[in-house]
Amino acid sequence: MTALEVGFRHFDCAERYRNEEAVGDAMQASIKAGTVRREDLFVTTKLWNTNHRPERVKPAFEASRRRLQIDDIDCYLIHTPFAFQPGEEQDPRDEHGQVIYDSGVTLAETWQALERLVDEGQCKAIGLSDITLEKLREIVAVARIKPAAVQVESHPYLPEWELLEFCREQGIVLLAFAALGHGLDPKVLDDPVITSIARRVHKTPAQVALSWAVQRGTAFLTTSTKPRNIRENFDISTLPDDAMQEIRDSITTSVRFNTVVKTGVPGFIPRVR
Numbered sequence: 421m422t423a424l425e426v427g428f429r430h431f432d433c434a435e436r437y438r439n440e441e442a443v444g445d446a447m448q449a450s451i452k453a454g455t456v457r458r459e460d461l462f463v464t465t466k467l468w469n470t471n472h473r474p475e476r477v478k479p480a481f482e483a484s485r486r487r488l489q490i491d492d493i494d495c496y497l498i499h500t501p502f503a504f505q506p507g508e509e510q511d512p513r514d515e516h517g518q519v520i521y522d523s524g525v526t527l528a529e530t531w532q533a534l535e536r537l538v539d540e541g542q543c544k545a546i547g548l549s550d551i552t553l554e555k556l557r558e559i560v561a562v563a564r565i566k567p568a569a570v571q572v573e574s575h576p577y578l579p580e581w582e583l584l585e586f587c588r589e590q591g592i593v594l595l596a597f598a599a600l601g602h603g604l605d606p607k608v609l610d611d612p613v614i615t616s617i618a619r620r621v622h623k624t625p626a627q628v629a630l631s632w633a634v635q636r637g638t639a640f641l642t643t644s645t646k647p648r649n650i651r652e653n654f655d656i657s658t659l660p661d662d663a664m665q666e667i668r669d670s671i672t673t674s675v676r677f678n679t680v681v682k683t684g685v686p687g688f689i690p691r692v693r
Contacts, residue, residue, distance in 0.1 A: 502684025
C-alpha cells in the first residue's frame with residue numbers, strides 16, 4: 421500500500437514468490453479507494469519451472485490471474501530457463517536432494533505456449549527472467565513474438581553491459597532485480613565510489629545506485645518493506661555525467677549474488693568473507 425501511495429506503479433510477482441494474493445488484495449483495495457485505476461498499474465508475474473510443458477502454461481497463467489484478481493496480466497515471464505519435473509511440488513528433489521529437471525520440453529516450446537497467451541488477449545507482453553545472453557539469443561532467433569522484457573540480477577557489481585547492449589538492439593527492456601545488491605556482502609551501497617558520489621550529489625547511496633540503473637537504460641526492482649526506504653527509492657534524480665562514468669570506470673568488484681542462472685532455483689547466497 422505504501423508503494424502505491426508513494427507512486428510506484430509496477431508490481432513484480434511470481435507463483436514461486438507466493439505474493440500474488442497479497443498484491444492482488446492491495447491493488448483491489450487501492451482501486452476501490454480511488455487511489456489508482458487498474459490501467460495505471462503494470463503487473464508482472466511469472467511461470468514457475470514445474471509448468472514449462474506447453475499444456476501446463478495456460479492453467480498456471482490462469483491461476484496467477486485469479487490470485488491477482490485481474491482480468492489481464494501486463495507481462496508474463498518464464499521465471500527461469502530451466503524446466504523442473506512437472507507437478508504440484510515446486511521444488512522437486514531426488515533421494516539425494518538434487519533438483520529433478522525435465523528433459524521432455526525445450527525453452528522454445530515453452531515460449532511458443534506464452535506466445536499463444538498473447539494471441540488469446542489476456543496477456544499483453546511476454547518475457548524471460550534469469551536468462552543468459554546465450555539463451556536469450558536462442559529465443560529471439562525463433563520467436564514469433566519477441567520478448568518484451570528480460571529480468572536479471574544487475575547492479576554496479578554486475579552491470580551486464582553485453583546483455584544490456586543486445587537488449588537495446590532488440591528493443592527489449594532489461595529489468596534489473598537486486599538493483600541494490602540485496603544487502604549482501606560485499607555491499608554495493610558501501611562501495612567507496614558509490615558513497616563518494618552520494619556525498620557529492622547530496623543523495624543516499626541507494627538513490628545513486630538506482631539513478632545509475634535508470635540512466636544507463638534499465639528499469640529496476642526494489643524490495644524494501646520499510647516506508648522510509650520505499651519513499652527514498654522513489655525520490656531519485658539525474659546523476660552528472662562524470663558520476664556515471666566514474667561508476668563504470670572505477671568500480672572493479674564483480675559479484676553475482678544469486679546463482680539462479682546456474683540452477684533455476686531462486687535464492688540469494690550470503691558470501692563468507
